Structure formats: structure tokens, C-alpha cells
Amino acid sequence: MSAVVELAGVGRTFAGSPPVEAVRDADLVVEEGGYVAIVGPSGSGKSTLLHILGCLDTPTSGSYRLRGIDVGGLSDGDRTSLRGAEVGFVFQAFHLLPYRSVIENVMTGLVYNRTPRRVRRERSRQALERVGLSHRLDFTPRQLSGGERQRVAVARAIAAQPSLLLCDEPTGNLDTRTTSAILDLFDELRTDGLTLMVITHEERVSQRAERRIEMIDGFLGEAESS
Amino acid sequence: MSAVQPLEHRIVKSRFALSDLVAEAFSGMLARPGRTMLTILGTVLGVVAVVATLGIAKTSGNQIVSRTDELSATSVSVSNRSEGGFRSPSNNVSSIPWDAEDRLTRLNGVVAAGTMTRVDTSGSLVSSVPINDPLGQSEFAIDVVATSPGLFEAVLSELSTGRYFDEGHSIRNEPVAVIGSGAATRLNVTRVDQQPAIFVGDTTLVVIGILDDVAREPSLINSVIIPNGTANALFGTGAPAEVHILTELGAAQLIGDQAAVALSPNEPETLRVSVPPEPRILKSGLQDDVNSQFLILGGISLLVGAIGIANVTLVSVLERVGEIGLRRATGARRRHIAAQFLAESAAMGLVGGIIGASLGVLVIVAVSAQRQWTPVLDLYVPLLAVPGGAVIGLIAGLYPSWRASSLEPVDALRGGT
Structure with missing residues (x-):
């Protein structure tokens, strides 16, 4: 097993008066194929941690290695390329393009990472099949239910075949039944070998994960496994 | 699982292919066609105004030259400054040489030139072969005019039958005449194949041609026209009194300056040169x-159009913050985001330019059809x-796309839908 995520003494402080220490001295290693839930109250620094993990933000102290690459030493452009290639994102807001079809939305996830146009459509179709939306390729997001939209977002995230899937409150906008469907999908993706990290404050979401990590006031702590 | 060698793991630079850029620009534009149309309306109007203005100016300018003014714009005449001249011949010596035609046709810009002198026939009447018609009149007071052969072309005359006389007729003093259509009707001469004769007093002349129409100097229609040499031999006409010159379009002013010197190098001031008053200058001044x-x-509509595109692109950037965040998250660099919005606004400008140029051409055609003009347009204008x-759209997109590209992905993802 090799580590996908290695955090060593990572801190993120936002300038201001007083400065806000959103993440403090975080150590965390996530192996390939791991399924980690990060739980904690609002304002505990979960989102900041996720931004660091997704190379959207850089730590102010400590080091973060994604697939062995030291993210702190990268330029803005290289960081962008790295996250495009290695990280898939699923957000609470689905961030779908409202005027494009489902398959075009998934193909957006492949525009910037040197995938030839022909391959894009095929991979997007496969990704949509993976999330069970083969029958919705030419729909627009408006014609879909919330659960279906989130599945499109998941398809878009996995179409680029990332090493790490980061989910920020993926079920925040969904009802109980569709939440279960998404969680089932996560289980399936994980058995395919994808590394998953999910931020949530919902108990039932975090219970499905292999590891639960609790975050309080910027500090990470292993919570007892379910 | 096999061990990954981290240091060999290379970062694949993300890129945004040109074909993708174009595709994104057009699908971004076509996502909301109604809004796009309204956005480019200003650009369309501006381009229509510019194209139509240039086209109509060109078209109408062309009409003024080709229809109204061509006759006068190419006409130069020279006469003696003293009271001699065509209408009242006097004993004053004319400064116009016999070879005026040769001297003038050598000038660059002269199409044709010819002299014209009224012949003093001492009041002789003109008649054709006598017909005994007690009720009809058979003798008429018809002007007799001596010309050089080039005059016919210089005054844009047309033959209805027969031929013009030439230099040979003049040198040999042959008693031949070309008569105008009015004179022909009065003299009852309708054909020349029988070599009909007319009489000026006691002098017999053979009619070799009948003029149909004379665009300039219409008085020739009612005249009997004979060669210079013949006139001098039979009636002692003397030096030519007047010269008519047909110039190339636009050369009239120049020829006007040169003609007097060419005809009378020693005393050009004794000649009066009439050139057309160049009505084009007045009209084109007005037109300009x-x-x-x-x-x-x-220009103002184009500016407003550009501001419209800038405005809508900016609104669209703010609306699509979430999309920008997502694109940044999936590997789009700042310049890829900037390029996308720039391309979108440029595409809007491009479509505005295409529609505007087409409508502008239609406007020119419509105006020309209504005025019965020939539409003229420099191809490079549309x-x-x-x-x-496209350039206007590009410029309009500079600020919005800069705004879009300077968004931090974290902030962009927090907002939006």
C-alpha cells in the first residue's frame, strides 16, 4: 500500500486581527483505497483542510504530499495541473453547467487534462454508467432530481480517474433516500480502489467510512471507528 | 498494490486546446441565445452604420460622376479672349492655330479635340436640289460651320447615316459636308448613298453624312458642317475661332491649365479657357x-456595443462564479479561464460583425434600389x-475575463450554484 495523502504538521493561518488558525499541526496519512470521513462542528476547519487536501489552498506551515509530490513547493500553475490530474471534487452545491447536457457536464471534467476529444465522450459515458445514469445522457441538469444531479457531479469527478475523491458535504442537499443511494455509490467506488475523503456533519454518512477523523478548533483527532 | 515511486511521478501540465476554447466560446454564447442577441445588438447597429455609410457614400459618389456630371466634367473649350469668337466673327486675328487638334491630342488626358468656326457666308441661304413646290419653302438660313475632323468625337456626336469627313477632305479642299439632323429634315435629305448635293448660295456641297445627335454643342444639329480647308478655300474663313476638348474623367482641370499654353505658347493670355466648375467638389463636400x-x-454605437458586451460578460462572470471555481478545480489555469471569457466576448463581437456587415450590405442595396443607383462598395469594408x-468583442472582454481569472478557486467554489 502506498500513501495518497501525507500531512505532516500542517497548519493554515489566515491573516487578520486576530489571525485565525483554521488548521493546526495536522498529521494524517491516508493509504490508497482508504475511505476517511472528517467530521466536526461548523467552523472547525474542515473546509480549509479539504481545500488544502485538494490543492486549492496551500498550508502556511508543515508539509503536504499528494502521491508523494510536495504540494507546498509547487507554483500556482503546477498545483492547478496536479489537482486536475489527481483530485476529483464533489461539492454540496453540484456546480453543474445548467445549459449543457449531462454528458457535456461530465466531459468538462476532462477538458483541461489532455484527454483527446473522442476519448472524453467515451470515458464520460462510462463514468455515467458507473453512477447509473446511462439513460440520462442528453438531459439537462434542470430535468434531474437532486440525487441525480449529485451523481452527475460524481461522474464528472471520477471521469478523470483521479487518485483522490474529495467530497464536501456531498449529501447536504439530499433527502434520506437519495443520501443512501449516494453512499452506496461511494462504497462501490471504494471497492474499485478509489481513495475517498468525505467531509460531513451527518452521523450516518461518517459511519459508512472506514476511518472517522474528528476536527475540533483546527485540531485533528482520530474518532473511534464505527 | 505495487509501490509508487513518488519522485518519478511527473505532473502533467494542464492545457486548454484551441478547438476546446472555440467550442466553449460558442456553446457559452449559444447557451442563452436571447441574451446573446440583445448583447450584440449594439455592435450590429454600429457595424451596420459604418458599412452602410461607407457604401452609400461610395455608391452616391459614383452616381454623381457617372450620370449627372460626366458630360460637363470632361468638357473643356477654348476661345479667343477678344470679342471674336463663334457668334460674332470679326477681323481680329485668332490665336488658335490650324493644327490645334494635333497639338491638343498630344496632351495626356485629352481624348479628342477639334476646332469649330462659324463660316461667314455673307447671308447666303442653303438649299437642296430644287423642287418646284410653289407652297413649300426651299431655301433656308442655316448656319455653316467649319471644323476639324476631331470635333465630332470631341462633342460626342453620333451619325445616323454616312460618314464623317477626315483630314484628307480638308487638305484637298473637297466640297463635302456633314449636316445635322435638323438641317437634314429641313433640306429634305434622308440618305447619302446617292451623294445628294446641297447649295450654299452658289456653292455646291456633297452631303456625306447626317448627324443623329450631338451631346455637346447641340446647335450643330441645325448646321451644315464642312472641313476647315474647304471652308477656307471656298469662304475664306481664316483661323479657327474655338476649340472643343473631350478629356478623360478627372483631367478637365489639368487640361484647362495646359490648353492655352499648348495652343498659343507665346501669348496664352489671349485665349479664354472654360473648364467645368467641378460640381463634385461642392457635392462631395456636403457628402463628407x-x-x-x-x-x-x-463609432458611438460601436462604443456602446462594446460596453454592452463588456457589461453582459461581466454579469455572466459573476453568475458563473461556481463554474469558474469548478473549472479551476478540474485543472483550468487562470489563463485558461481568461481565454474562455475573452473568446466568448470575441465570438459575440465576431457574430455582431458578421450580422452587421450583412445587414449593412443589404441597406446599401436597398437604398440603391430605391434611388435606382448601382450599388458600389469596396470589398474590404464588409x-x-x-x-x-471580433476585435471590439475582444477588447470588451478584457476586464471581465481579468476579473474571472483573478478569482481564487476557494472563493469561487464557496459562492455560485
């Missing part, structure tokens, strides 16, 4: 005024209008 106003109007529209 109107044109520049329309062009200013077109062809430049299209990239011109």
Missing part, C-alpha cells in the same frame, strides 16, 4: 459632412467589419 456624422454615430467586430 453627412458621412462623417454617420461615421461618428456608427470583410474588415467582421474581424473588426
